[in-house]
Amino acid sequence: MDSQKITLCIKCKKRIPNDATYCPYCGTNQTKQLKKRSKKHQINLTKQKRPSIDLHIAPPNDNRHQINADLKASRIIDYKKRMGMSDRIDNVLYLNNSYYRRKFLFGKLGLINDQNILIDFEKDGLLFIGYTMLGHLSGHNAFIMNQQIKQIQIKQSRLQNLLIIDLKQRHLEFPIANILLSKSWQRDNFKILLSKYS
Numbered sequence: 001m002d003s004q005k006i007t008l009c010i011k012c013k014k015r016i017p018n019d020a021t022y023c024p025y026c027g028t029n030q031t032k033q034l035k036k037r038s039k040k041h042q043i044n045l046t047k048q049k050r051p052s053i054d055l056h057i058a059p060p061n062d063n064r065h066q067i068n069a070d071l072k073a074s075r076i077i078d079y080k081k082r083m084g085m086s087d088r089i090d091n092v093l094y095l096n097n098s099y100y101r102r103k104f105l106f107g108k109l110g111l112i113n114d115q116n117i118l119i120d121f122e123k124d125g126l127l128f129i130g131y132t133m134l135g136h137l138s139g140h141n142a143f144i145m146n147q148q149i150k151q152i153q154i155k156q157s158r159l160q161n162l163l164i165i166d167l168k169q170r171h172l173e174f175p176i177a178n179i180l181l182s183k184s185w186q187r188d189n190f191k192i193l194l195s196k197y198s
Helices: 031-041 073-083 107-111 178-182 183-198
Strands: 007-010 015-017 092-096 118-122 124-129 137-145 147-156 162-167 171-175
Touching: 073 124, 073 137, 092 171, 092 183, 124 147, 147 183
Parallel strands: none
Antiparallel strands: 007 015, 092 118, 118 124, 124 137, 147 162, 162 171
């Protein structure tokens, strides 16, 4: 945000970049406000029509007795759609949250204190979906816009595969859950994303 103009989020009122589509703190869609600002600042986002992201969608309560119940492709797609995201399963990876006990994560990512997370690679940024140790959706979610991401990389090794995310002010490393490579979507997505981000 150094030399670029800033504005306030329409919901949480925190300072955000003037051209932000989503608030980096609360995830609220800023498109309506951007349309108003575009007339003043020559920002034209009128063609962008995307539902706002609701990061506070409650996870489903059924199948809570079943371990990994929310790791089924149909449940992931349903939860993403309820949040206003794409209905794709080919853009997600299940990871171990190596920061969950350290309280190292900042801002909205600090809300995700779960042991495992699902990262959804959307065109506007990364959606972090929290999971409990038993493979149930926790309801702790966060969104990082592309403007905050400098680089994404996947490193493959025999011992541990890593997803590395370099943000403007942080370097994050998440172990990729190898145990879930038996799930076809995890195995296939890992190969696709490895070719894209290696």
